[in-house]
Amino acid sequence: AKAAGGDRFVFYTREMTDRAETRLRLESGLREAVASRAFELVYQPKIEAAGGRLTGFEALIRWRHEGTAVSPADFIPVAEDTGLIIEIGRWVLEEACRTATRWALDHGPVPVAVNVSARQLADPGFARLVEQVLQRHGTPPNLLELEITETVIMKDVRHHLPTLNRLRDLGVRIAIDDFGTGYSSLAYLRQLPVDVLKIDRSFVNDLPHAPDIASTVIALAQRLLLSTVAEGVETAEQRHWLAEAGCDCLQGYLISRPLAAEAAEAMVMTAFAR
Numbered sequence: 001a002k003a004a005g006g007d008r009f010v011f012y013t014r015e016m017t018d019r020a021e022t023r024l025r026l027e028s029g030l031r032e033a034v035a036s037r038a039f040e041l042v043y044q045p046k047i048e049a050a051g052g053r054l055t056g057f058e059a060l061i062r063w064r065h066e067g068t069a070v071s072p073a074d075f076i077p078v079a080e081d082t083g084l085i086i087e088i089g090r091w092v093l094e095e096a097c098r099t100a101t102r103w104a105l106d107h108g109p110v111p112v113a114v115n116v117s118a119r120q121l122a123d124p125g126f127a128r129l130v131e132q133v134l135q136r137h138g139t140p141p142n143l144l145e146l147e148i149t150e151t152v153i154m155k156d157v158r159h160h161l162p163t164l165n166r167l168r169d170l171g172v173r174i175a176i177d178d179f180g181t182g183y184s185s186l187a188y189l190r191q192l193p194v195d196v197l198k199i200d201r202s203f204v205n206d207l208p209h210a211p212d213i214a215s216t217v218i219a220l221a222q223r224l225l226l227s228t229v230a231e232g233v234e235t236a237e238q239r240h241w242l243a244e245a246g247c248d249c250l251q252g253y254l255i256s257r258p259l260a261a262e263a264a265e266a267m268v269m270t271a272f273a274r
């Protein structure tokens with residue numbers, strides 16, 4: 001520490017200490033949460049753009065820590081860094097499969113999508129884990145969809161390809177999340193065993209005034225026989241534009257916020273009631 005600029009030094013040090021402390025608290029809280037299973041899944045519906053029929057749900061993790069909800073955008077990166085994501089991810093997978101199976105038995109089959117992080121996908125045991133979880137819960141594989149962000153897949157396509165192929169062979173559906181935000185090599189995209197492109201919310205947000213990216217993704221998906229889901233649909237104008245443009249499915253606050261399991265189940269029940 002230098003005497004000159006001492007004030008600044010102290011200021012920065014304190015700020016860094018605060019940040020490090022926050023981070024440590026988060027980390028130890030997360031460890032406890034993993035041990036005590038203090039997480040919950042909420043389920044956001046997806047519907048057909050043409051017609052509005054329920055087509056599935058995305059499972060999103062929730063964590064209440066010291067009385068407040070911590071955003072997954074804040075704690076998932078910490079879970080990634082610490083490796084805790086492996087155990088958290090396993091719990092998410094188990095819980096989503098258990099739920100999808102129960103809904104299928106009680107009401108009817110509705111796929112549930114689970115977010116997969118970089119570290120989970122890179123784990124050599126990941127495909128085997130998915131297989132075991134499906135077996136353990138008697139889950140028909142087509143009820144499970146895995147959402148992997150474009151950045152994660154494309155960062156090391158050749159490394160991930162065997163895992164993706166194994167997952168596809170199990171009969172699990174694969175979606176590329178946040179599509180359009182990374183760099184997809186078109187050559188790779190054609191070779192990848194994927195079923196769904198999820199148009200990133202930022203491009204949906206641009207609708208209807210700046211539709212270039214959304215149009216391009218929909219055209220590309222149609223060309224490659226992939227289905228499209230628009231995420232973050234918030235306005236009737238966006239919904240209308242997407243339906244007209246031939247986007248297959250919609251997800252977003254306009255349709256529904258993520259729901260607690262019971263409320264999501266009520267939607268499933270309604271969808272199959274007649």
Ligand code: C2E
Nearest residue numbers: 060061072073076092115116117232233234252253254258
């Ligand atoms: P994501 O996978 O892109 O999920 C979409 C996020 O957008 C969710 O935030 C969802 O609640 C939110 N959202 C949905 N519709 C709208 C809308 O119309 N407008 C706006 N502004 N937002 C909308 P959430 O639940 O906070 O999750 C944030 C991110 O955290 C997710 O982004 C995903 O990357 C990660 N995440 C969430 N759950 C899990 C999980 O179980 N495992 C892993 N690995 N990551 C997760």
Ligand code: CA
Nearest residue numbers: 058115147177
């Ligand atoms: Ca997602």
Ligand code: CA
Nearest residue numbers: 177178198231
């Ligand atoms: Ca997304």
Ligand code: CA
Nearest residue numbers: 177178200201
């Ligand atoms: Ca996102």
